[in-house]
Amino acid sequence: MHGQITLILCLIILYTSCSYRKHKSQSKYVTIIPYGNISQEITDSLTVAIKRQYGYKTILMSADTLPSAFINKEKGIRYSASNTIDYLKGLKHDTVSFVVGITDADIYITKKDKYSNIKQPANKYKVWGIFGLAYKPGVSCIVSIRRLIHTNRGIMLSRIKKITLHEIGHNHGLHHCQNKTCLMTDAVETISTIDNANEALCNDCMQQISSAF
Template structure:
């Protein structure tokens, strides 16, 4: 009897781990369909995920700030996304053309110095680690070369969902989970794929 119970538990765990992830893409305001399709294709391939495109919604006014420039706080957007995530969806990624920001902190949780620079720090994206919501902005990913822009959107999307799945920043060259270290150049040099260690960690 104990062997039967153990077998059923193992069978249940295996079936859960092999279950495709369901990711919802939440467009904020007007997002080009080409951008949404790029995100959808990338996440589907990177994480063997099923993708649902949600109905466009307006950015919440509660996330808006105007300290250095008009921006939306990414941490507030994560709360909004998590709170409004349909129960049927495992993870949700918001996408906006507006600039987003957060407070950049040191290892002790304090805002990095100088505070004037890091208290409202413009970013490419942000995701809970682990968690069920993340957000990216195309504002700082723009490039006259549309192929470069598309590549950046794909990489940041895969990166932030990776954080949702519990992945840390990775030191492996070309891994999509590399820390951007405050420059878009790092994103451009990274690959589109998870390194073997990161892939094995979530599979």
């Protein structure tokens, strides 16, 4: 009887250990999938930024194209960000924690009011171009560089890093932050807000992630 109890305890410890190692393994990796013409300079800078802020290693996939079914042509060619993050979620491998899509295409959402109607004026907000979108919490996000272009390469790369880290923050469950220098600040429909933010989470947001993970 004593031998059976010992065996059961050993199996429980082994199972717990394996589950823990699986969780730890998943927590170490983020998959980056480029869509369109995304330079190595951009993906390299994201690899460094993600490691520095969240501690994740990255797995860079080959460049691909977004599904044409996600295109809306009312304001030129824009891809549905909502459909895209759902699509990316389906591409996530069990061994990674998050999937980040980075694209040179324009992406959009339909902005809604508190009654779930299209925000007015509808012709402005039905196909509303955005910088990025993520599940909150969730495992996937999409970032578009289309609205982040700047003649100064350093400023452009900083914007891309901030938006990407911001969306990964939402994946962790973080809400928009009232601290205007925190990278989780709300862009409030303008790029200047992003330019004024740091490339790092504030202490309060960092504590939220630390307590949750």
